[in-house]
Amino acid sequence: MRIRIVDAFTDRPFGGNPAGVLLLDAFGDDAWMQRVALEVNHAETAFAHRLAEGGETDWALRWFTPVAEVRMCGHATLATAHVLHGTGAHEGPVRFATRSGVLVATPRQDGSITLDFPTAPLTEVEVPAGIAEPLGAEPRRAFDTGPDVGDLLVELADEKTVRALAPDHKALGAHSARGLIATARAEDPSRGYDFVSRCFFPNVGIDEDPVTGSAHTALAPFWSERLGSTVLTGLQASPRSGRVGTELRGDRTLLSGRAVTTIEGELLV
Incomplete structure (x- = not known):
């Protein structure tokens, strides 16, 4: 085959x-x-x-x-x-x-x-104690993304912090069902993207996922609320890198690429 x-x-x-x-x-x-x-x-x-x-x-x-x-x-x-x-x-x-x-x-x-x-249901939760050390940065806020996605979404201070992450993947796996989504607002939206992210999924054998469509079903509602637009572009700033167009439509999210x-x-x- x-x-x-x-x-x-x-x-x-x-x-x-x-x-x-x-x-x-x-x-x-x-x-x-x-x-x-x-x-x-x-x-x-x-x-x-x-x-x-x-x-x-x-x-x-x-x-x-x-x-x-x-x-x-x-x-x-x-x-x-x-x-x-x-x-x-x-x-x-x-x-x-x-x-x-x-x-x-x-x-x-x-x-x-x-x-x-389907749009991921976001529920704000307390930032897990001790997560800053394995992640390599102190999250501002944390959100559960529901059973289908199964990740912990954390907002970091800025794009530079997201790009610089070098986490302890094994220790990070204790903080979510599948993994962790780290995100921040884009420093310069004129570059063609509105927010950045990186995704770490040690619990399913993926230390860092290069570009994660499912994570953007959580990133889309998170950033749409904060940036005041239902149509956005996310840059996943992994070494391979990739862009995901998002459009929030209530309980559905459109992902384009x-x-x-x-x-x-x-x-x-």
Whole structure:
């Protein structure tokens, strides 16, 4: 079967967040899919298969990190939609059946793809005691992002602080279910982005995720309230880097970006 590596939330190879994508006739055994994800060894590997026509969804979709299945993944959903459209396996909007409900990916004329995801419910919580040392900075505020995302979102003093983080990943994992989202307002919005973030997910085998679509379902409502706009652009300031367009629509958040296929080959097992 064909396997592809797609760089998501970028318009250039070797940027954004790489994801493995496999289009199947049906889902394989869970243990087999987990072994494939470990072999691919990127933040996520997506497995998708076509569903019967006439239903509410078109394709079933699941995502695995090298060590665990996750409930929601933005960049691997974008990567899967990119493969479906690029290979002609599907035309127009794709309705994915996932553990997080129905997720829709819509291709745009400019080559980008827009994802329709549930908005993460934010609940302010006390800044966890002792988090400043493993994170490497003192958060101003902290928010729980709900069960689908499962992260702790923390606001830091400024963009420079976010960019300079060098956390103790093992110790950081004690402070959330999946991981931690660190964010700050952009120092200079004229550069084309409104806020910055970095995401650390040691509990699912990802020390730092290059660009995280699911995190932006929490970042969008957080920054929309503070910046007074429902349409924003986030820069995830990882070493690979990538931009995510966000549009807040109440209980749904639209995430927009591009993708590039960098590797295509044959999975022999």
